[in-house]
Amino acid sequence: DAGVTQSPTHLIKTRGQHVTLRCSPISGHKSVSWYQQVLGQGPQFIFQYYEKEERGRGNFPDRFSARQFPNYSSELNVNALLLGDSALYLCASSRGSGGRTDTQYFGPGTRLTVL
């Protein structure tokens, strides 16, 4: 079975632009989470979606938004890009709504560079 896939792999944008990142979960998984990883730090939680509804949000500004589609794929949108948004954006999928043993599996990430 295919793992979590993300597109694009790399992306270069300029300040003020917006960006859309995409994620396809593992088949059968209904939950998708997004994380931001700045160079030298561990990933930071941005959003979790389950059955198209937001189930959790991290400490990120409103410039960050996401949605989940009926096929459980997801998009992360970032508006008015800042230099500090340069990071590896990770998507993780899991089966359910977040029980204590609901393991998250990560995709390879999208490397966003803001110039």
Place this chain on the structure above:
Amino acid sequence: DAKTTQPPSMDCAEGRAANLPCNHSTISGNEYVYWYRQIHSQGPQYIIHGLKNNETNEMASLIITEDRKSSTLILPHATLRDTAVYYCIVRVSGTSGSRLTFGEGTQLTVNP
């Protein structure tokens, strides 16, 4: 969120066991300990998780102390490909979702 403390770096000789410690003294009774690793610029890879009993899978073993305040991830025969950052995470779940809170992790370097 229960916080975890890990040494910033460790070295291990190839073929020897790598023992990675983690302190989670504020863990709640129903929270699980998860371990992930991240090889340079790739997505984190799930390794193993446990509640209070020792766990073993094809990748590693997880030893959790009886008071659950600390744990050790054991890679029985480390190889060069095990060089990575290893994250110990206490799983938070509830009505607000099930986020993983990553710390700084331990950079494990396996030397030939």
